[in-house]
Amino acid sequence: MLFGEILQSVEVLSAGGNSEIQLTGIAYDSRQANPGFLFVAVEGFQTDGHDYILDAVNNGAVAVILQKDMILPDYIAWARVPDSRKALALLSARFYNYPSRRLKMIGVTGTNGKTTTAHLIESVYRAAGHRTGLIGTCYNLIGEEIFEVKHTTPESTDLQSLLSAMLKAGVEVVAMEVSSHALNLHRVDGCEFDIAVFTNLTQDHLDFHENMEDYLAAKSILFSGLQGDGGKNGAKYAIINADDEAAARLTRLSGGQVITYGMVKKADIIAENITVRADGASFTVASRQGKVTINLNLTGKFNVYNALAAYSVGMVSGFSPQVIKHALEGVKGVPGRFELVDEGQDFAVIVDYAHTPDGLRNILNTAREFTAGKLINVFGCGGDRDRTKRPLMGEISGRLSDFTIVTSDNPRREDADRIILDILVGISRVVERDYYTIISDRRAAIKAALAQAASGDVVIIAGKGHETYQIIGDVRYAFDDREEVRQALRELFSLPVT
């Protein structure tokens, strides 16, 4: 595609060089630039892409988008735009010929439950006979093929290129997690959604968003952006959790038709007669289609919410209650979400991705319902992330567990012990010193929890779920809570290798 042609998709303040130059790709990182590429210089939080223009050109970039008032030599084609991050998204959508317009796009946003809900939605569409794609925290899926991910929601160019690959592979429907970072940083600009799903809004990411209002404003973009009648994909829908405080606001600003779900407030799709067991939850969905009972293999009331959201998507997509039921009941679990690690020990060990106050509260309350003995919780909080959630999570663990082991969870560039101190501020407010201990090394913390567990106890290892690393400084060390648990159980109890 020609530089001049692609520029038609953005507002250009000034431009120079040869607009007839052919582009072979787009890079926002100079290290990814190849011959014939367009390099988009983005002013970041850590560094400034404008400082890497020369690197990009040395790697073969022939054109540059910039936001700053700079002078470039004549042999480089360039254009200055008001917001290069936003331009990156719009140029990328144009470069890949707007793949989202030819896919049914279902975006899921909210503080917790995006990954689980996106998996459930993908399963519903697959059961209904569609070829599906999935984009999210654990991996991206093109049909059955699994791809590793860097982010929950990819950077705009990577997203457009992925959607284009999905189209080529015959994918018809994409279930996609849309993080608030992505909405704020224009990663999904130029991506047209047909259905937007809201799970919930509770505290997280206050390192990035100024306050909860700002956080909700970011989430809202997915709903206000639902415009038009959906073209060949039919009407657009906003699927909203009626029991969340943000429901009224999102309903007001949503484009498309709003469908609500819940179990407390009035809603279009309601869960009744909920029973939660250790290995699943059963409930009846009541909607304009009548009633259907679902026996979910995922436990906890919060997963009933996730299933209701997926049910609603299935319903507005015209699938029968039986197809949706079959699909939801077929999901055996989501990696690292309430994942039981069973090596034959006489207590339960659950690895879970709860890393927010609300997530931790839910998981501990749910586990408590099936705990005959003690409930032991091992958790830490991420470094370079919302500091204010740390004492809150400390308090929650203190209140809801019988014993807490405070440990490390991706300290990143922060000092691990200082993160732990933030957690201790909260836990020490609510319980005596005998109810918690500090073991900064996560491997040792897991081992200590398992060593003290007795028959009938439940051990929760929270915060990392599916993650297969521990980030210390800028280094990712191999670390998988599930593997660590297996290893420790074998060492402690000389269990047979399964």
Ligand SMILES: CC(=O)N[C@H]1[C@@H](OP(=O)(O)OP(=O)(O)OC[C@H]2O[C@@H](n3ccc(=O)[nH]c3=O)[C@H](O)[C@@H]2O)O[C@H](CO)[C@@H](O)[C@@H]1O[C@H](C)C(=O)N[C@@H](C)C(=O)N[C@H](CCC(=O)O)C(=O)O
């Ligand atoms: C806060 C945030 O999201 N930051 C993202 C943002 O980084 P940034 O703007 O600060 O980039 P920067 O490092 O300052 O660099 C500026 C520019 O210079 C470029 N550069 C840099 C070095 C170089 O040699 N050459 C070069 O061209 C960079 O590629 C970049 O374009 O743009 C980068 C490029 O896309 C992202 O990698 C980066 O994600 C960071 C690493 C991150 O950790 N993000 C997390 C918080 C995130 O996005 N999380 C959400 C999920 C959250 C949740 O729901 O739980 C997600 O969607 O994954």
Ligand SMILES: Nc1ncnc2c1ncn2[C@@H]1O[C@H](COP(=O)(O)OP(=O)(O)OP(=O)(O)O)[C@@H](O)[C@H]1O
């Ligand atoms: N609907 C929900 N409400 C509250 N907590 C939930 C809900 N669903 C899941 N959780 C809790 O949050 C954790 C993360 O769930 P999930 O991965 O589905 O959310 P997510 O929104 O994708 O998270 P992330 O933003 O980090 O990717 C789970 O392990 C569970 O503890």
Ligand SMILES: N[C@H](CCC[C@H](N)C(=O)O)C(=O)O
């Ligand atoms: N995707 C989220 C959750 C990370 C979970 C936890 N393991 C951490 O590192 O804080 C984030 O990057 O904030």
Ligand SMILES: [Mg+2]
């Ligand atoms: Mg997720």
